[in-house]
Amino acid sequence: MIPRRALPLLFAAVCAAIASESPAPSAALPVTVIRAGRLIDSASGKVLTNQVIVVEGDHIKSVGPDDGGPIVLGPNGGRYVDLSDATVLPGLIDCHTHITSQPENYYTDIFRKSPIDVATTSHIYARRTLLAGFTTVRDVGAGEYTDIALKRAIDGGKVAGPRILPSAHTVGATGGHVDLTGFSPSIQFKDTSGVADGVDAVRFRVRQNIKFGAEWIKVAATAGVLSEEESVGAPQYSEQEMRMAVEEAAMWGKKVAAHAHGTEGIKRAIRAGVASVEHASFIDDEGIRLAKERGTWLVMDIYNDDYILAEFTRMGYPEKIIEKERLVGRTQRENFQKAHRAGVKMAYGTDAGVYPHGWNGKQFRHMVQWGMTPMEAIQAATVNAAELLHQSGRLGTVAAGAFADLIAVKSDPLADVTALEKIEFVMKGGEVFKDQIAGSPVKVFE
Numbered sequence: 017m018i019p020r021r022a023l024p025l026l027f028a029a030v031c032a033a034i035a036s037e038s039p040a041p042s043a044a045l046p047v048t049v050i051r052a053g054r055l056i057d058s059a060s061g062k063v064l065t066n067q068v069i070v071v072e073g074d075h076i077k078s079v080g081p082d083d084g085g086p087i088v089l090g091p092n093g094g095r096y097v098d099l100s101d102a103t104v105l106p107g108l109i110d111c112h113t114h115i116t117s118q119p120e121n122y123y124t125d126i127f128r129k130s131p132i133d134v135a136t137t138s139h140i141y142a143r144r145t146l147l148a149g150f151t152t153v154r155d156v157g158a159g160e161y162t163d164i165a166l167k168r169a170i171d172g173g174k175v176a177g178p179r180i181l182p183s184a185h186t187v188g189a190t191g192g193h194v195d196l197t198g199f200s201p202s203i204q205f206k207d208t209s210g211v212a213d214g215v216d217a218v219r220f221r222v223r224q225n226i227k228f229g230a231e232w233i234k235v236a237a238t239a240g241v242l243s244e245e246e247s248v249g250a251p252q253y254s255e256q257e258m259r260m261a262v263e264e265a266a267m268w269g270k271k272v273a274a275h276a277h278g279t280e281g282i283k284r285a286i287r288a289g290v291a292s293v294e295h296a297s298f299i300d301d302e303g304i305r306l307a308k309e310r311g312t313w314l315v316m317d318i319y320n321d322d323y324i325l326a327e328f329t330r331m332g333y334p335e336k337i338i339e340k341e342r343l344v345g346r347t348q349r350e351n352f353q354k355a356h357r358a359g360v361k362m363a364y365g366t367d368a369g370v371y372p373h374g375w376n377g378k379q380f381r382h383m384v385q386w387g388m389t390p391m392e393a394i395q396a397a398t399v400n401a402a403e404l405l406h407q408s409g410r411l412g413t414v415a416a417g418a419f420a421d422l423i424a425v426k427s428d429p430l431a432d433v434t435a436l437e438k439i440e441f442v443m444k445g446g447e448v449f450k451d452q453i454a455g456s457p458v459k460v461f462e
């Protein structure tokens with residue numbers, strides 16, 4: 017049933033959808049008309065009130081003020097979603113996930129699970145991510161191309177999940193963050209891995225990832241926290257090795273994201289031309305200046321620390337790993353504030369998969385606590401993330417021509433950003449996956 021008061025706007029909107037620039041009305045495409053009480057316009061940073069959004073197929077056809085009109089439905093009917101008491105935003109984007117898995121126990125995860133175990137459970141995490149309002153993720157590292165298989169299942173309409181930009185195996189040095197370190201030299205896995213030493217080996221790994229479907233290349237520029245090598249900040253690649261990754265990726269039309277906690281490795285990665293530095297924990301003034309100069313994005317996962325310190329000892333992680341996290345946590349947050357103040361480009365990225373998928377929205381609160389306005393934090397997860405991912409105009413915005421990826425909450429996230437931890441309406445590509453506001457039927461998987 018369409019509420020009567022909605023009919024004028026439905027008519028206006030359906031007419032608008034039909035009177036499009038295309039000469040033949042695309043009769044086959046389903047039309048959804050959404051009334052948004054408040055719409056967060058991520059591009060302008062403004063809030064628009066009483067807007068009508070017309071969705072045709074998987075795209076947004078038009079967005080404009082509700083100006084009423086005669087009570088006649090369009091010839092093909094249409095679905096109406098009443099979000100007139102809610103705040104509508106573009107679907108959120110997480111630029112740093114590991115969507116295929118999440119930790120349960122340090123040794124069990126490493127020694128008892130095969131990539132097939134990972135593959136058979138990854139759809140659960142994909143669904144949780146989508147229902148949390150994250151309609152797109154850049155996935156920065158997964159084993160055995162499980163990210164690419166998951167993406168295929170989602171894009172094929174077989175399982176619920178976000179749009180995924182996968183990067184397959186993280187490319188990194190022997191003994192470094194992506195290698196299996198800390199165990200007996202006799203232990204070897206048969207899996208494919210991203211370990212590569214020297215420019216030729218790096219080139220090979222980049223090509224191999226792209227061959228099997230990677231859309232981004234991830235390199236480990238420095239040591240990490242959740243791996244057993246001795247230091248968290250030590251450089252693990254030369255500038256030349258990373259420059260090779262950047263040049264080779266560019267040859268295939270791809271860009272590079274660099275995992276880098278350490279001061280020197282961050283600078284090497286920026287000089288080598290990566291598009292984004294992940295974590296950026298120990299970035300110094302020179303690193304901040306370089307990032308500004310080069311337009312390099314920082315993707316800083318500043319919620320992670322809380323979860324690692326609270327849960328990872330229980331999950332059997334060695335004390336040396338917990339100790340590394342203690343070194344990183346607060347400094348990373350202080351440097352987030354510093355980099356933001358300096359005007360470095362920042363996109364939202366959480367490292368979800370270190371903590372439970374579906375909790376991706378918990379970082380907003382921290383970004384606001386460490387200096388961003390709620391609008392800036394939302395922009396980091398929408399327009400800015402879309403810019404980093406080269407999807408401006410297609411993702412991260414509610415505007416004509418963009419994918420119909422929309423979310424909504426009843427309250428006002430600009431007054432309390434934690435509203436984004438409980439998203440109540442999710443549409444991806446014109447299909448409703450969750451609606452606790454207007455009660456629309458949701459997509460069913462047969």
Ligand code: ARG
Nearest residue numbers: 240241242317320321344345
């Ligand atoms: N994946 C990252 C690593 O192992 C997690 C770092 C999390 N800590 C943090 N404070 N952001 O290095």
